[in-house]
Amino acid sequence: MESPALIFSQTPHSNHALPSLIPHLVPPPRRSLHPVGRFLSTFGGHATRRPLLIPSRVTSNMASSTGVDSYPTLLEYVGKGGADVGDDLVVLLTHLQYACKRIAALVASPFNAKLDQRHQERGRAGSSLSSERDIPKPLDIIANDIILTSLKNSGKVAVMASEEDDLPVWISDNGPFVIVVDPLDGSRNIDASIPTGTIFGIYNRLAELDHLPVEEKAQLNSLQSGNRLVAAGYVLYSSATIICISFGSGTHAFTLDHSTGEFVLTHPSIQIPRRGQIYSVNDARYFDWPDGLRRYIDVVRQGKGQFPKKYSARYICSLVADFHRTLIYGGIVMNPRDHLRIVYEANPLSFLVEHAGGRGSDGKTRILSMQPVELHQRLPLFLGSVDDMLELESYDTIQQKINPGYDV
Numbered sequence: 423m424e425s426p427a428l429i430f431s432q433t434p435h436s437n438h439a440l441p442s443l444i445p446h447l448v449p450p451p452r453r454s455l456h457p458v459g460r461f462l463s464t465f466g467g468h469a470t471r472r473p474l475l476i477p478s479r480v481t482s483n484m485a486s487s488t489g490v491d492s493y494p495t496l497l498e499y500v501g502k503g504g505a506d507v508g509d510d511l512v513v514l515l516t517h518l519q520y521a522c523k524r525i526a527a528l529v530a531s532p533f534n535a536k537l538d539q540r541h542q543e544r545g546r547a548g549s550s551l552s553s554e555r556d557i558p559k560p561l562d563i564i565a566n567d568i569i570l571t572s573l574k575n576s577g578k579v580a581v582m583a584s585e586e587d588d589l590p591v592w593i594s595d596n597g598p599f600v601i602v603v604d605p606l607d608g609s610r611n612i613d614a615s616i617p618t619g620t621i622f623g624i625y626n627r628l629a630e631l632d633h634l635p636v637e638e639k640a641q642l643n644s645l646q647s648g649n650r651l652v653a654a655g656y657v658l659y660s661s662a663t664i665i666c667i668s669f670g671s672g673t674h675a676f677t678l679d680h681s682t683g684e685f686v687l688t689h690p691s692i693q694i695p696r697r698g699q700i701y702s703v704n705d706a707r708y709f710d711w712p713d714g715l716r717r718y719i720d721v722v723r724q725g726k727g728q729f730p731k732k733y734s735a736r737y738i739c740s741l742v743a744d745f746h747r748t749l750i751y752g753g754i755v756m757n758p759r760d761h762l763r764i765v766y767e768a769n770p771l772s773f774l775v776e777h778a779g780g781r782g783s784d785g786k787t788r789i790l791s792m793q794p795v796e797l798h799q800r801l802p803l804f805l806g807s808v809d810d811m812l813e814l815e816s817y818d819t820i821q822q823k824i825n826p827g828y829d830v
């Protein structure tokens with residue numbers, strides 16, 4: 423029987439019934455300020471504009487156990503004495519953050535080059551994929567396995583949909599959560615030690631679908647609209663390993679302290695500046711761009727936009743790194759062609775940027791209000807400071823329709 427919580431619609435793109443008009447999550451109540459929160463709020467530099475909202479339970483527990491100058495760890499932050507996100511989610515995060523520590527060690531390993539060489543030779547010999555760019559790197563596959571194993575061990579996940587897999591993997595009938603993940607974004611630059619990242623989104627399992635066949639409920643659970651996210655985050659593997667996460671009330675970043683092996687809260691309540699002075703895009707594609715996008719970039723780099731300063735360009739070509747910098751310094755990170763995926767990349771990052779006071783769109787529509795119809799559906803993606811985003815979107819034609827596929 424159809425649940426009253428869901429209204430199903432058939433779309434021309436899919437044979438599956440899709441849940442739509444799903445109610446927004448109610449954010450958890452705001453917490454009171456604590457003096458340690460005010461102290462920590464200075465640590466995030468100019469990215470942190472708001473005082474930290476840490477419940478005093480967290481900081482008083484820390485004071486007694488680890489000393490007043492300690493920062494809360496991720497697990498202290500989410501646990502009962504802290505933000506109290508619920509036992510199931512704490513268990514899940516315990517496993518997920520462990521997986522990401524393993525991936526951090528993996529991407530920094532001196533033995534990756536050999537692994538990669540052997541894999542490329544095998545890939546070239548047996549692959550039907552059109553370009554070398556499309557061959558998954560061994561580290562993508564290993565990262566995917568690490569995450570899947572952790573999620574299985576957590577006992578808290580019903581289904582995992584990964585950017586690396588064609589279909590979602592059903593893990594357990596009783597798992598309360600659904601995870602969507604891009605295990606290792608940016609890996610194609612990894613031989614040059616460019617930063618990479620893991621992106622994830624967490625939804626509740628839709629109990630209304632429990633009666634459906636496994637493949638169908640796996641698919642539909644994974645196709646939830648971004649406005650139903652319970653939490654989302656990314657892990658940046660760079661000069662520091664940073665997990666940035668939101669549970670729907672602020673966006674917070676925790677940095678891996680290698681001396682203790684713990685992620686500690688370093689960037690509480692991140693607020694993206696309303697306006698930045700940086701745009702981030704692969705501008706070798708300039709001649710494939712539509713007129714509106716060309717004009718916008720031409721205008722802001724001459725300092726003739728709404729903000730009368732010349733903008734700078736920054737583009738690492740690794741989404742998590744480009745996004746993280748944008749969150750901290752402001753501006754826009756964009757990929758105007760249908761390349762990035764709504765489920766694995768656009769939704770989680772839009773959730774994070776919105777909870778940091780920014781905006782995420784496909785150039786026309788707010789990402790989180792969209793209903794994905796296919797797991798690997800791609801779209802143009804624009805994320806960033808509110809004022810920059812509104813100015814860019816006022817140019818109208820900013821989505822790149824010519825998308826020939828590129829070799830590098």
Ligand SMILES: O=P(O)(O)OC[C@H]1O[C@](O)(COP(=O)(O)O)[C@@H](O)[C@@H]1O
Nearest residue numbers: 607608704739740741742757761830
């Ligand atoms: O080639 P483009 O359009 O600059 O795309 C670069 C983007 O592609 C990504 O590498 C992801 O693409 P893949 O999933 O194919 O690796 C992002 O990290 C990066 O932002």
